[in-house]
Amino acid sequence: MCIALISTAHPSYPLILLSNRDEFLHRPTAPAHWWSHPNTHILGGRDLQRAEQGTWLAITKQGRLAVLTNFREEGDTYVAQNKSRGGIPNAYLTQPPERRESSEEFARRLIEEVGVGHVGGFSLVFGEVRAGGEGGLEGLSIVSNRSVKAEDLVTIATKSGETHGLSNSYFGDRSWPKVVKGEAMLNAAIDDDQQRESGDQSAFIESLFEILSVDELPKRKQGEDWDVYVRQMRNSIMIPPVGGVSAESKPADTMASGKTGTDTPDHGNVEVHEFGYGTQKQTIILVDREGKVKFVERTLYDEDGNKMEVKDGQKEFEFEIEGWQT
Template identity: 45%
Template sequence: MCILLLSTVHPDYHLILLSNRDEFLDRPTASLDWWTHPPTNTKVLSARDLLRPEQGTWLGVNEHGKLGVLTNFREEDVQKISGDRSRGQMVKDYLTSRYGTVEEFVEAMIEEGSQKGVGGFSLVCGDLRVRSGEEGVGRMAIVSNRIGKSAANDKAGPDWILEKGSVETEGLSNSVFLEPWPKVNEGTKYLEEVLRDSQKAGRSQEELVESLFEILSRDNLPPEPTIQDLRDSIFVRIFPVPWTVPADTTASGCADDETLRKPAETPIRLYGTRQQSVILVDKQGQITFIERTLWDEYGNALPKDQRDRTFQLAF
């Protein structure tokens, strides 16, 4: 997933989350659905990457309301891109962990060094359950194995966002949290505008959801985009990527880069925004999770009646 936007601005929702996953269209992937983690018997709702043996995910919610989201970090040094473990395992670790709070998980993750041995990533994790008598979901942690250039980001430990009761909009892409790409700044601006306009107009949840998918579909790319241009556009339309391009082709951040190092049957692969997701947590604590898949593995647009998978959870 290559952009993540979160907001507590809309008064009818504790949290609204939007994400785009930019990826090679032929990467084997299981659609959004429930699955069970055998060692802990934990039930998780997520899509899954079927290429790596870990079968991790970039975005998921478990049966207890834990939320985990991953973005890759755009590496300048090609040698640092991939690791021995899949980045998607980081989300899986949180959603199936034995720790009761996000604070306990993050502390253990840092102490145990489980963020090592993988390529650059940022993990957003938190709890979507709304506790009785409390306003809003719990705060969320952003844990990364990369640091930025700013002194404020040169520290150990996570960044914390969406403190309980706050009214804020945050975003993350394939840079460190405190050094956002232009598309993150654009996305947070448009998200706040849409949420405020929706509330004033009294739009239904269905109308709001379509407005959120419109944000995820904003395309600022030039006719022939370069890797650098992907920093500027929330949506990445499909474009061909030669197999001869070095692993830095994954600069937009969601591919698990070792796929580029394998022999190719064809000289070209298609890359772009493949899945879009929206999660709503309403004032009653009900979670609506929608995944929209835009293309099949050959770059054919999916019919509208085959694109969306919707699940609702209550705790």
């Protein structure tokens, strides 16, 4: 039940990205870092469980950005994942830094060479973050293997004033309350930051993490069917560790699994165990008008499912996008 929120509505930041990664808390995952050779131009976390060591969110020194969300597969529509979805962002990010590839060219390569079959449902937001006309960006694209045609692209973030959310459904699905509320809260945080006129980036970033930490998931009712309860996750931006015995054998994008364990009002004082599923990582990316990137990631739980202090789980990076004005 991941979520990505993207906005071009802040006058100081032509691009703002917020992301929650929801996963099994015990899944081996590397925190955000600059990758090793030959991909030293890529910054992001990596999934260590699959051979592809794919990512859900990363950005390159040249401003190439990719963020992936899974589809919630209802009933028997789950597709056997012979390939990791994390390899989809990798296919875009690991191109040689000097290579320029249009969104249409990448979508064609994704379908014809990388392949989108035998992989679970996904939506990928991707594009080169560069200065565009009238203070805007060149724009980002969205491709999905659950659209009518995988090569059908949606383009966003081409002008100022846009705010968009994407969770575990198709882009534009307004039936997910967490998406609608996330968009509204992000716009409100941007307005509040402008009214402060202090330019306090740290305070603004903290307000964005507050959005990603909104927990409105009710406790599971006694006797409530698990699949019915999982649908409640559409309402909550953050997913606390949740689950139960009936869910242990199901895939992560079909359900959530584990005992609850968080200090939020509805989910306190319950131990997390090895099958816990919930918001594992939170990421904020700010890109200013000079092309300077601020990347902040918070890991909420360690590999044993224990809650981490912010000071222990936070990693910050800053760099300037190469070719920002190109």
